[in-house]
Amino acid sequence: xxxxxxxxxxxxxxxxxxxxxxxxxxxxxxxxxxxxxxxxxxxxxxxxxxxxxxxxxxxxxxxxxxxxxxxxxxxxxxxxxxxxxxxxxxxxxxxxxxxxxxxxxxxxxxxxxxxxxxxxxxxxxxxxxxxxxxxxxxxxxxxxxxxxxxxxxxxxxxxxxxxxxxxxxxxxxxxxxxxxxxxxxxxxxxxxxxxxxxxxxxxxxxxxxxxxxxxxxxxxxxxxxxxxxxxxxxxxxxxxxxxxxxxxxxxxxxxxxxxxxxxxxxxxxxxxxxxxxxxxxxxxxxxxxxxxxxxxxxxxxxxxxxxxxxxxxxxxxxxxxxxxxxxxxxxxxxxxxx
Amino acid sequence: xxxxxxxxxxxxxxxxxxxxxxxxxxxxxxxxxxxxxxxxxxxxxxxxxxxxxxxxxxxxxxxxxxxxxxxxxxxxxxxxxxxxxxxxxxxxxxxxxxxxxxxxxxxxxxxxxxxxxxxxxxxxxxxxxxxxxxxxxxxxxxxxxxxxxxxxxxxxxxxxxxxxxxxxxxxxxxxxxxxxxxxxxxxxxxxxxxxxxxxxxxxxxxxxxxxxxxxxxxxxxxxxxxxxxxxxxxxxxxxxxxxxxxxxxxxxxxxxxxxxxxxxxxxxxxxxxxxxxxxxxxxxxxxxxxxxxxxxxxxxxxxxxxxxxxxxxxxxxxxxxxxxxxxxxxxxxxxxxx
Numbered sequence: 059x060x061x062x063x064x065x066x067x068x069x070x071x072x073x074x075x076x077x078x079x080x081x082x083x084x085x086x087x088x089x090x091x092x093x094x095x096x097x098x099x100x101x102x103x104x105x106x107x108x109x110x111x112x113x114x115x116x117x118x119x120x121x122x123x124x125x126x127x128x129x130x131x132x133x134x135x136x137x138x139x140x141x142x143x144x145x146x147x148x149x150x151x152x153x154x155x156x157x158x159x160x161x162x163x164x165x166x167x168x169x170x171x172x173x174x175x176x177x178x179x180x181x182x183x184x185x186x187x188x189x190x191x192x193x194x195x196x197x198x199x200x201x202x203x204x205x206x207x208x209x210x211x212x213x214x215x216x217x218x219x220x221x222x223x224x225x226x227x228x229x230x231x232x233x234x235x236x237x238x239x240x241x242x243x244x245x246x247x248x249x250x251x252x253x254x255x256x257x258x259x260x261x262x263x264x265x266x267x268x269x270x271x272x273x274x275x276x277x278x279x280x281x282x283x284x285x286x287x288x289x290x291x292x293x294x295x296x297x298x299x300x301x302x303x304x305x306x307x308x309x310x311x312x313x314x315x316x317x318x319x320x321x322x323x324x325x326x327x328x329x330x331x332x333x334x335x336x337x338x339x340x341x342x343x344x345x346x347x348x349x350x351x352x353x354x355x356x357x358x359x360x361x362x363x364x365x366x367x368x369x370x371x372x373x374x375x376x377x378x379x380x381x382x383x384x385x386x387x388x389x390x391x392x393x394x395x396x
Numbered sequence: 397x398x399x400x401x402x403x404x405x406x407x408x409x410x411x412x413x414x415x416x417x418x419x420x421x422x423x424x425x426x427x428x429x430x431x432x433x434x435x436x437x438x439x440x441x442x443x444x445x446x447x448x449x450x451x452x453x454x455x456x457x458x459x460x461x462x463x464x465x466x467x468x469x470x471x472x473x474x475x476x477x478x479x480x481x482x483x484x485x486x487x488x489x490x491x492x493x494x495x496x497x498x499x500x501x502x503x504x505x506x507x508x509x510x511x512x513x514x515x516x517x518x519x520x521x522x523x524x525x526x527x528x529x530x531x532x533x534x535x536x537x538x539x540x541x542x543x544x545x546x547x548x549x550x551x552x553x554x555x556x557x558x559x560x561x562x563x564x565x566x567x568x569x570x571x572x573x574x575x576x577x578x579x580x581x582x583x584x585x586x587x588x589x590x591x592x593x594x595x596x597x598x599x600x601x602x603x604x605x606x607x608x609x610x611x612x613x614x615x616x617x618x619x620x621x622x623x624x625x626x627x628x629x630x631x632x633x634x635x636x637x638x639x640x641x642x643x644x645x646x647x648x649x650x651x652x653x654x655x656x657x658x659x660x661x662x663x664x665x666x667x668x669x670x671x672x673x674x675x676x677x678x679x680x681x682x683x684x685x686x687x688x689x690x691x692x693x694x695x696x697x698x699x700x701x702x703x704x705x706x707x708x709x710x711x712x713x714x715x716x717x718x719x720x721x722x723x724x725x726x727x728x729x730x731x732x733x734x
Binding site: 174 | 500510514633635
């Protein structure tokens with residue numbers, strides 16, 4: 059069993075500005091797992107919101123010793139061990155989970171979606187993200203996003219109305235709105251949500267800081283748009299209490315340590331009646347294709363992280379007009395381009 | 397795709413008496429699914445507690461038309477369709493789920509436990525059930541159960557103390573105690589549980605009728621033994637509220653429609669901190685081997701349904717001294733003996 063890794067600096071087509079940050083490039087680390095003649099891939103896309111960087115990811119990978127396991131099929135044991143190495147580091151842990159799943163799918167010669175009994179036809183259309191920008195750039199982005207049937211709009215700075223009104227002058231496509239914790243008081247959040255109710259908005263994601271749980275509960279009681287938790291839901295054990303404040307959850311592989319825990323979160327959301335969204339970070343086709351394997355189980359799909367970059371080093375599940383095309387390729391279904 | 401079925405009358409080694417019934421034979425229906433050169437098996441063991449019989453099971457099977465599906469891998473779609481045929485009928489639905497999983501495992505040439513990433517070494521020891529009986533017969537049963545390290549004792553009639561005292565004169569093995577809804581008032585339940593606390597009892601299962609949820613909550617607040625819900629938990633959506641009254645849940649394939657929903661229930665129990673037990677009805681090696689595939693995920697394993705019968709028509713996962721031996725056989729790992 060051999061693990062190796064390499065950093066890639068992903069170039070964004072446009073500056074990616076959300077309520078708390080802006081960037082033109084995004085570094086990720088691709089993990090390669092070689093065993094029994096099979097080469098498998100994983101990916102970690104670090105987020106400073108969750109305390110990760112390329113350095114913490116590479117340091118985490120250096121600590122992993124898989125030689126203690128008799129079989130890579132013992133994924134439950136292996137991931138428990140990986141999770142126990144240290145707290146946090148969810149993107150680094152995710153890379154291991156993805157590589158193990160890719161390996162098992164390749165070993166059994168079956169795509170993960172098929173091994174899991176899912177039908178690609180059930181996958182919802184995927185949204186395309188419009189980050190915060192000036193009127194002119196937003197207009198340009200909307201034109202570039204013409205093929206995508208659903209838009210996800212970042213808000214939470216001081217130009218929310220301008221963003222939405224600029225978009226609505228050009229298109230009546232359904233909008234997902236993501237405040238990324240940007241509204242800091244319940245009054246501001248309520249005013250924003252009430253205004254958005256009349257703008258053909260499907261839901262509002264993470265209206266206020268995750269720490270303000272009571273305010274989000276209050277907001278839900280005083281408004282009608284479904285609220286989806288993102289920064290409020292990291293891992294499995296966060297879910298049971300969330301049904302009190304949210305209509306749904308945004309699962310991200312990089313937050314929750316990978317596909318295995320994501321599946322558990324989906325099942326728990328089904329049990330509690332929460333809607334299921336899957337989102338992503340800025341990622342290559344490796345992590346996007348991993349998330350896409352679960353897409354038939356989603357209510358809302360937001361897996362456009364690699365559509366926003368110009369130098370994806372991998373080829374994988376393609377997003378065509380918002381539809382994730384799940385092919386009959388084993389494991390994650392990805393191939394390096396170099 | 398061809399479905400066929402056959403009734404078997406399983407002969408119990410001893411009369412099986414619990415708080416609400418007694419019987420010497422148990423009818424089950426074995427479902428056979430043939431497709432693409434593969435023969436796969438499922439099983440339905442009807443319980444009158446849940447309104448099923450051989451007749452309702454065979455009537456349900458007659459309504460199933462799998463020809464509308466392009467692939468047996470679309471297990472999520474197929475089981476949604478099967479579930480929609482009518483409400484209830486969970487054992488009949490379970491037979492279909494088991495046969496589909498057996499088929500997929502055989503098609504991919506992998507045991508289910510391995511496809512699911514589980515390590516057989518993590519499976520807890522399995523308990524052996526002592527049903528309600530006279531002192532003399534109980535003594536004989538305890539001797540016959542010598543190889544099994546954990547006993548599960550049925551109580552809930554008028555001889556609870558006699559049952560336990562008879563057992564404790566012979567052995568100090570850990571006991572699981574199952575009242576099967578037998579204690580009808582909170583006072584009676586509390587008195588029983590308090591007495592059991594001093595008898596090396598690990599937990600008490602379903603102390604009172606499922607409908608008396610408030611009484612069970614009260615019982616939990618007033619006693620120390622963990623309470624496990626059985627009749628209180630049928631399917632996935634029952635779980636979230638149960639954490640208020642129970643420490644754990646007893647999942648049975650025949651109640652919950654099969655392996656797919658059982659896996660979802662396990663994940664939801666993990667999210668809510670509930671202990672996970674898997675139980676069974678009187679069943680052949682088909683359904684017992686199906687449950688055993690999930691045994692590495694359990695806290696308590698009670699899969700002895702086929703150890704209690706003398707004419708099992710199948711060979712499958714063997715229970716040796718309470719250890720379920722998960723072998724490297726594809727699918728459920730079962731073979732008909734005839």
